[in-house]
Amino acid sequence: MAASAEELKCDTQALSDRVQPLLTDLYQFTMAYSYWKCGKANDSAVFEIFFRENPFGGEYALFAGLTDCLQFLSNFQYTQEDLDYLESVLPCTVEKDFFEYLKTVDASEVALRSVPEGSVVFARVPLIEVQGPLLVVQLLETTLLCLVNYASLVATNAARFRIAAGPDKKLIELGLRRAQGPDGGLSASRYSYIGGFDKTSNVLAGKLYGIPVTGTVAHSFISSFNSMVDVKPRTLKPATGDKVADLVSLCENLLPYVCHLLKVPLERLNQGELAAFISYAISFPKNFLVLVDTYNVMWSGVPNFCTVALALAKLGYQAVGIRLDSGDLAQQSVVIRRIFQTCSIEFQFPWFMSLSITVSNNINEKSLLQFNQQENSIDVIGVGTHLVTCPLQSSLGYVCKLVELNGSPRIKLTEDTNKITLPGRKTVYRLFDASGHCFLDLLALKDEPSLVVGQEVECQMLGKGEGSVRIVVSRVETMHQDYFREAKICSPLPSVMDVREYSQCSLLMLGEEHKRLSKPKPYKVAITEKLYRLLNNFKIANGSSHI
Missing domain, CATH: 3.20.140.10 (nicotinate phosphoribosyltransferase)
Structure with missing residues (x-):
């Protein structure tokens, strides 16, 4: 399209x-x-x-x-x-x-x-x-x-x-604040999406290129709340019906049950964090996803989130999930998934056990590989610096x-x-094997006859696999358009x-x-005999002995 x-x-x-x-x-x-x-x-x-x-x-x-x-x-x-x-x-x-x-x-x-x-x-x-x-x-x-x-x-x-992440996890590009200027930021959002990422946090990239955008809250939003006094307004209309509910009161009533269920002392919960979660839930009852590591993940963030998410559920809304931005992300995700499953069973909201767990925190290629080697319950991964700045090259x-x-x-x-x-001008051919995988790119001079299926071609390999080989063409595509x-x-x-x-x-x-991240098998690139002879003629004419 x-x-x-x-x-x-x-x-x-x-x-x-x-x-x-x-x-x-x-x-x-x-x-x-x-x-x-x-x-x-x-x-x-x-x-x-x-x-x-x-x-x-x-x-x-x-x-x-x-x-x-x-x-x-x-x-x-x-x-x-x-x-x-x-x-x-x-x-x-x-x-x-x-x-x-x-x-x-x-x-x-x-x-x-x-x-x-x-x-x-x-x-x-x-x-x-x-x-x-x-x-x-x-x-x-x-x-x-x-x-x-x-x-x-x-x-x-x-x-x-x-x-590295595997096909089942969603990837979000979060690199704008770390990119090399606004042009680098826009390019990173656009081309990381082309490379396989699912969404970006970059609003302008969404406008210009139609890339799906996403975002939640920062730690500053959560730490800007001090107590329930900061929650204004306090009420929320249910998903169905007109009678508004006092979400603060609903959360305060649920909180002791959640703390008892999760074996968390009520006094350990940060009230400012709870106030921030309630305020965000009132603003976005259908898109409730918040950071849970501003103070303490297990002793405050997760129980506060579960309390507000359950309150929303009682009003007919389904929360989206949480984001982790510090600590052992894989291990924490497993514990949090079990907590979600416990709440799902206890409060009889089946969807609660499938709430999304998003992680971020200076994630690189190695981090993603380690996630796959550990037990984890991560659904979404946010990547910034190591994606957009390409520090490995x-x-x-x-x-x-x-x-x-x-x-x-x-x-x-x-x-x-x-x-x-x-x-010389060239035609680039890509050859495929019986399984449909490409195995060779062949460079021919522009004036050479086109390759056809069934043709036997003698060519010279470039790079480490140098040498003459003969190949029978079974399927071929011309790459240039x-x-x-x-x-x-x-x-x-x-x-x-x-x-x-x-x-x-x-x-x-x-x-x-060929796609292995470590020690991939070299992909073959070759030139036709006619191009090889032309190259050799130049070498001889100029006294060079190298390709």
Whole structure:
């Protein structure tokens, strides 16, 4: 399902406000001027965007950020204000005619082909191909890299969190306050959702992208109450009927029974916390979910919560649950679930035993794995810092390299073998085994015949598994699609929900051995014999002995 016109308008406006044509490196303009000066501005160039190493010690990444790239291309043009600023920062030797030329520059002659957003992707595989006038594509380079680098990194991080948590637990992104500024916060919410998270606390992300939002209370709300005197108003209308009830009195009557049932001394309960819970319940009787660790979880928070939740139940409302933000989260969740079961039986509210238990508190990938190794009764997990800041890897390392100019292949050869590029325009094929899992990405030169089912292909493996192999094609997909041509996006942009669904389907097509969080099996990437020979010819011509 494509994004609605209103969603697209809102999203495009948000992007254009923060991603302007000057969001690039100064050296792109110095190169552009030199291209223009020496008559190379309109040379036909092809650049490829890819990354060299899979992130987080894994064997895959999730490709994200394509939608932003397409919207950026659609709006790419310099304003007079932009040009005035450029003239003020570029050397005074730059001719004024260059700035007049930049007035005419846009993306009308640019074509972009790419793997679909949300695809599982691998190191050294070209993910985006940008074709157009050399000067123009050069000016686009930095911005396009900016738009896909963090997006893909956080989407991949979210996918790993999703795997670590398992399929049964809900994941909420809570990272806005810890994100790298407002742009990082919005991107984190959007791309963690694409990577497999269920909701976000970020309200603006909900408005712009349609991501489900959620939220409860902070410790400050609870500690702002001191006693029952602070509860105003005190009454609540039942779920059915018109006669209002005094919720404070109802809770005070229930409290001794709850304390006796849970074997908690009445005097240990914090009255300010109880007042806060009652006030929040009056405000949100159908959405009652509160923190229970402001003072003491078992001696105050949980009994106070149960008291208010039972009072709501007597008025026909079902509470949602609790959130824990400190302590041994797994162990506490088990004890709290037993308390809920006890109250359910004692007060004859069957749904009470299934109340939601949400946890947070600096949770990382390791925390999620530990939860699965322990007995726990956790339903929802909130993740912030370790999701949005990606502390295990600060950048995915996308690069954009020239591979063809005026129909002739180009290459970067260097002593650092990891930085050698693969020359020429390419077609990317993904091959699948009999079980439906992908097992090989094959890079072929653009002018090679298309792969067909039943064909036997000889290819050269890249990376640790280097060597020649022969493969019979049983199922194959061409990964690149046309997305931008003649100043237009080729098809309606997908919604964030569509990209999320696509990413989850794409992950299912990758074998479990490649998705392992620890010591995954390497995924194979190979090149055809023709591309291998071309690469070798460049090496020989330049006296290099490395791939």
